[in-house]
Amino acid sequence: PISLSKWEFQHEDTELLAKKLGEGAFGEVRVGRLTTKDPKKKLVEVAVKMLKSSADSVTRDQVEELLHETRIMRKLDHPNVLRSYGVAVLREPLYLMIELCSNGALREYLKENHKTITLADKINFVLGSARGVAYLHSQRILHRDLAVRNILLTEDKTPKVSDFGLAELTDRYEMKEHCKIPVRYLAPETLELFIFTPKTDVFSFGCVIWEIYENGQQPHDGKNAQTIRAQVKKREFLKLSSSAPEALRRLVAEKVFVADPENRCSMTSIVQCVETAEKTVK
Ligand code: ATP
DSSP, X not given: OOOOOTTBOXXXXXXXXEEEEXXXXXXXXXXXEEEOSSTTOOEEEEEEEEOOOOTTOOOHHHXXXXXXXXXXXXXXXXXXXXXXXXXXXXXXXXXXXXXXXXXXXXXXXXXXXXXXXOHHHHHHXXXXXXXXXXXXXXXXXXXXXXXXXXXXXXXXXXXXXXXXXXXXXXXXXXXXXXXXXXXXXXXXXXXXXXXXXXHHHHHHHHHHHHHHHTTTOOTTTTOOHHHHHHHHHTTOOOOOOTTSOHHHHHHIIIIISOSOGGGSOOHHHHHHHHHHHHHHHO
16 A cells, blocks of 8 residues: 555545536646545545646646645645645546635636625625735745636635645745736736735735726736736726725725835735725625
């Protein structure tokens, strides 16, 4: 018998169910039932991210990215951060077992349900996501790809920050040239100096708040990267919808979408502001 760590499973430990949850760059995401390692071998419903094994097999980069993502997720334990159960890597396709979020990605949820979502739902999405990102920063993790497409919703509509493909265990990250970056969400100093810090996550989180109040619309929709960069250079930033609470609109305009990171607030300040605003919404 092979000895496996707490985070390693055999493929047989996960029973794949028929339900397909989605498809990503890695491959399919399916519902599964995982036999956990606790003494009672409790079963949990999980989402299984499968690394597609194409004819020419998976590339080293894909495997590296998947393992990078799981290594970061293992360190995390917070109600608003997607939980990882472990991996099965002894054969292909590789499996990544993660917390099941049956309401799917927040972006699609906002688009599909915009007629029925209440302002109380929206402030809860903002608050939960903000708490998740504040927790990441408390653990010295930069997310680097915050957007509503990377926030998942559980059955009871709790938001979970997910997709740690670009995340880094540091509080300052300098980008190498020619890397793929999510331009429409980036702070001026990332676009101009190629650096990522907790303050650049705060700027991207401003875009998340904007997306929530715009029902899942993408920032700068229809504009190309060059146009977006020119706008940021002129310090023209997004403005929150008038449906957002006044205090939050003010915070985002004065302390989030600002050019100088020194003048930008922390995720903790966003959480505090939203906690206060939440009381006025209900
Ligand atoms: P990328 O392509 O950058 O990896 P992605 O979000 O497109 O990101 P995945 O993370 O593989 O790709 O997810 C694909 C889709 O599967 C998501 O959009 C979502 O609908 C669904 N999904 C992913 N993870 C879960 C989960 N834990 N619970 C429920 N559905 C999920």
